[in-house]
Amino acid sequence: MSLAKQKNAFKHAQAIFVSSVPVLAAIMLEAHIRFLSLRYESPTMYVAINLQLVIECLPFLLAHYATQHLTRIKALSAWASGFIGYPLLLIALNQSAESINQTLYLGWQGWLFCVTASAAWLLSQQRKTQAAKNKMNWFQAIFSLNAVVAILVFSWVAIMAGVLNSHVDPMMNQPFPLRLDLGKIVTQFGQFFHYFWQLSVYGLFTMMLYLFTRYVLIRLVLTQQGVLSFLFSCLLTLIIATPVMIWLLLQLPINDLPSHIANLTPGADHNLFNRDNYQFIFLFLAISSPIILAFERQQHHATINEIANQHTQTELKLLQQQINPHFLFNTLNNLYALTLTKSDDAPELVMQLANLLRYSVYEGQKPQVNLEKDLDYLQNFIALQTIRSGDKCRFITQWPALTQPLNIAPLLLIIILENAIKHGVEPTTEQVTVEFKVTLNANQLSVVCKNPIHSSPSEQVGGLGLLNLKRRLDLLYPNQHTFTQRHTTQYWQTTLTLELTPC
Secondary structure: OOHHHHHHHHHHHHHHHHHHHHHHHHHHHHHHHHHHHOOOOOHHHHHHHHHHHHHHOHHHHHHHHHHOOOOHHHHHHHHHHHHHHHHHHHHHHHHHOHHHHHHOOOOHHHHHHHHHHHHHHHHHHHHHHHOOOOOOOHHHHHOOHHHHHHHHHHHHHHHHHHHHHOOOOHHHOOOOOOOOOHHHHHHOHHHHHHHHHHHHHHHHHHHHHHHHHHHHHHHHHHHHHOHHHHHHHHHHHHHHHHHHHHHHHHOOHHHOOOOOOOOOOOOOOOOOOOHHHHHHHHHHHHHHHHHHHHHHHHHHHHHHHHHHHHHHHHHHHHHHHHHHHHHHHHHHHHHHHHHHHOOOOHHHHHHHHHHHHHHHHHHHHOOOEEHHHHHHHHHHHHHHHHHHHHHHEEEEEEOOOOOOOEEEOOOOHHHHHHHHHHHHOOOOOOOEEEEEEEEEEOOEEEEEEEEEOOOOHHHHHOOHHHHHHHHHHHHHOOOOEEEEEEEOOOEEEEEEEEEOEEO
C-alpha cells in the first residue's frame, strides 16, 4: 500500500473513531450506571457489562456512522432504522420471549443517552457547515459551552426531582434506589415541582460557580494576572464560597431534617465547615477549570483559523485577479496574429476566442469547476495555438476518459501549457513539438508537459505564471498535490498530480 493510501486509510479510521465518540461515551455512561446500580465490585464484571452493552448498541453506532455519509433523506431513514426501528424490534422480541429482556442491559435510559448524544453530534456538525453563512445561528447558541453546562445541570435537576418523586418520603427512607417513575410526575406533579424548584437552587449555585470560574478566575485573573494569582484566587473562592453556599442550601425545606438524617449537602450534615463540603467545591474547580481552558483554547484556535482562512481567500482572489489580465493579454495577441493572416476562419476563431475569454473571466472566478469544462478549455486553447503557429508547432496530446464527475480549481493547468508555449515555441522559428498529456486514475489527476528549451533553465521557471501556480496549489491543495520540474539540455518537463474531489 502506498504512503498516500496509508494516510487516507488512517484519516478515514480517525474520522470514524471521532464521529463515534459521542455515542460510545453515552454507552459507557450507561454501562457505568448499570454497574453501580447492580452493586457489583468485580473489575471483570465491569468490563463484561461494557462489552455486552457495546455489542447491544452496535446498531446505534452503525446508524450514527451511516447518517453522516448519506443524502438527507437516506440519512434520516438510516438514523430512524437504528435509533427507533431497532429498539422497537427489541420490544417486540421481549413480548414474544420475556427471557430476552432479562439478559439485556440496554433499556430506555441507555437508548435516551445514545439518541441525545447522536442528535447533539449531528446537529453540531450541521452547525459547522452553516457557520460561514450565519455566524449567529441557533445551533451555535445551543452548543456553546454555557448552554451545554446549563442543559446538563438542569437535566440532572429534572431527573433527580423525578427520582425523589418516585419514592415515598425519600429523605427519611435513605438509602433509596435510583428509580424513575415517569407516571408519578404526571399524577403527583405538585410534589415533583416541590422537589424540582429546590434542586433548581442547587443547579443555580452550580451555574453561578461555573460562570464565576470561567469569566472571573480564568478570563480576568489567569489571563491577565498569571497562574500564581489564579491559584490564590481559587483558594480564596474555596474558603469563602463553601460555607456561604452550604448555609444557603441548608435553608431549603428539603434539608430541614433531624441531625441524624443525611441531608443533600456534600458533608450530609449541618456543619458548614465539614471537610467534604470543601472537597466538593475543590473538585468542582479542579475539574471545571481544565474543561473551560480546553474550550477557550479551541475557541481561540477557531478564531485564528477563521482569520487565516479569510487571509487565504483574499490572497486567492488577488492571484485570480493576476490571472485574468494575463489571459486577456495573451488572447488579444492571438487575435491580433489571426487578423494579420486575414484567415477566412477569422470570424469563427474570434468567436472561439470570445468563449475562451468568457471561461477565464466567469468560470475562472469560481472556486471549483467541472473537470470536463476545464479540459475542454485546454483543448480549445491548443486548437487556436495550432492555427496560430501553423506548421511551426506540433502538439502531442492525451486526454482522459471521464467516468465520474470531478471538480478542479479553474485555470491551473493552462498555466503549465502557456509556460511551455512561451519558452518552447515562441523563442524559435524552427519546428518544435510540445507534449501535453493528462491522465486520470480514480480521483488522482496527472499532467505531464514536455517542451524544448531555447533559453536558460532559470528563465523557464521564472515569471509570474508558475509562481502563481505554485502558490495557488499550496493554498488550494495542501498535502494533496505534487509539482515537479526537471530538464535536460534539450527538453523541459513539468509534472503535476492532484487529488480531485467528486462533484
